[in-house]
Amino acid sequence: MKKALEENSIAELKAKLRGHVIEPHDRDYDDARKVYNAMIDKKPRLIARCADAADVIDCVNFARKHDLLLAVRSGGHNGGGLGICDDGLVIDLGLIKYARVDPGARLVTVGGGCTWGDVDHATHAFGLATPSGIISTTGVGGLTLGGGIGHLTRKCGLTIDNMISADLVLADGSFVKANAEENSDLFWAIRGGGGNFGVVTSFTFKLHPIGTIYGGPMLYELREAAEVMKWYRDLIKTAPDDLNGWFAFLTVPPAAPFPEHLHLKKMCGVVWTWTGSLPQGSMGFIRRDCSGTGARTL
Numbered sequence: 416m417k418k419a420l421e422e423n424s425i426a427e428l429k430a431k432l433r434g435h436v437i438e439p440h441d442r443d444y445d446d447a448r449k450v451y452n453a454m455i456d457k458k459p460r461l462i463a464r465c466a467d468a469a470d471v472i473d474c475v476n477f478a479r480k481h482d483l484l485l486a487v488r489s490g491g492h493n494g495g496g497l498g499i500c501d502d503g504l505v506i507d508l509g510l511i512k513y514a515r516v517d518p519g520a521r522l523v524t525v526g527g528g529c530t531w532g533d534v535d536h537a538t539h540a541f542g543l544a545t546p547s548g549i550i551s552t553t554g555v556g557g558l559t560l561g562g563g564i565g566h567l568t569r570k571c572g573l574t575i576d577n578m579i580s581a582d583l584v585l586a587d588g589s590f591v592k593a594n595a596e597e598n599s600d601l602f603w604a605i606r607g608g609g610g611n612f613g614v615v616t617s618f619t620f621k622l623h624p625i626g627t628i629y630g631g632p633m634l635y636e637l638r639e640a641a642e643v644m645k646w647y648r649d650l651i652k653t654a655p656d657d658l659n660g661w662f663a664f665l666t667v668p669p670a671a672p673f674p675e676h677l678h679l680k681k682m683c684g685v686v687w688t689w690t691g692s693l694p695q696g697s698m699g700f701i702r703r704d705c706s707g708t709g710a711r712t713l
């Protein structure tokens with residue numbers, strides 16, 4: 416049986432960190448262990464809100480020394496709840512949130528706890544963007560390490576196509592850089608291999624000159640799904656790279672800008688992004704005739 420963690424070991428960890436450690440008896444424990452998927456109800460022994468890479472190194476060493484299961488949490492969006500664990504130590508990167516833009520070099524370096532909304536906010540001021548996902552609250556960490564597909568993918572590639580470097584804390588507590596020149600095998604692994612190679616404290620991404628885009632969802636009745644999917648498949652094959660579509664089955668959110676009569680209705684649709692100039696985007700080549708005569712591209 417695993418040895419119980421001694422109070423003085425926990426006190427030692429707390430004293431070392433610039434961030435803070437949350438335990439089951441703390442008031443903020445239940446909030447801190449919540450993840451996006453509300454069906455996940457895991458109860459870690461400790462949640463360490465790390466403030467910097469040094470905190471992450473201390474936590475990794477602590478988990479190894481005490482033989483604790485370790486989970487790494489960035490945005491907490493993972494469907495299976497991989498960013499949290501029972502009985503172990505959670506390294507919560509949520510406080511490591513910074514995004515430094517170098518507009519000349521068209522690069523952004525971001526902390527491992529950023530969401531994509533944080534990154535977009537920082538880069539948009541310079542008329543620049545990097546491909547992320549569909550919504551802004553997803554963590555940079557999990558999405559990038561899994562590949563990353565989103566609104567700008569047809570134009571600029573996957574998120575990992577744009578990651579040029581990362582800083583990681585490895586399981587032995589060492590701190591390394593991974594890019595095309597340094598630790599290139601590790602760099603290969605973290606571009607799609609998930610979160611098992613180390614704790615990424617910082618990512619650097621290429622930026623593209625993309626400011627305001629035109630986009631939004633087009634919704635259809637569920638009974639039209641097969642027809643819409645075929646139409647979408649044929650359209651996107653030959654569409655310019657400035658057009659990105661994301662086909663979705665969804666429950667319409669009960670909020671603006673969706674019209675009230677559609678709220679909570681189950682529908683299908685495509686969420687569009689157009690990164691080109693407005694005149695061509697507004698010519699209507701993504702209009703679809705729903706009059707019952709079949710789909711057509713105008």
Ligand SMILES: Cc1cc2nc3c(=O)[nH]c(=O)nc-3n(C[C@H](O)[C@H](O)[C@H](O)COP(=O)(O)OP(=O)(O)OC[C@H]3O[C@@H](n4cnc5c(N)ncnc54)[C@H](O)[C@@H]3O)c2cc1C
Pocket residue numbers: 451486487488489490491492493494496497498499508527528547548549550552553554555556557558559560561562563564565609610611613614615616
């Ligand atoms: C509403 C929603 C929308 C989504 N949209 C998209 C989308 O448009 N495109 C897309 O590609 N995916 C999308 N996803 C999937 C999403 O990318 C994955 O679920 C991803 O794992 C979430 O990352 P996270 O950091 O928020 O999650 P977390 O649960 O915090 O982490 C997920 C996994 O990555 C590991 N991890 C996270 N950060 C680090 C780090 N810094 N270092 C080491 N390991 C780390 C964790 O340990 C865990 O295994 C979406 C998910 C949801 C719930």
